[in-house]
Amino acid sequence: MSDDQNTPQMASPEVCTVCGVKIQKAIGRDVVIFATGAQSSRDVLYERVCRHVKDRPGCINKAV
Ligand SMILES: [Zn+2]
Secondary structure: OOOOOOOOOOOOOEEEOOOOEEEEOOOOOOEEEOOOOOEEEHHHHHHHOHHHOOOOOOOOOOOO
């Protein structure tokens, strides 16, 4: 019996709680899903959102 809901699973999307977006890991390219439903790339996510919150802990999309 385990209530651990933070177990990493490769197939499930990560959620950036700071930016409010989902990152679906895919082979060769990760897909970012914005709250609006639009899909994009990690680079665009970083430019639009994550670089503005880089001083806050918890953002899962770091600069590469
Ligand atoms: Zn983020």
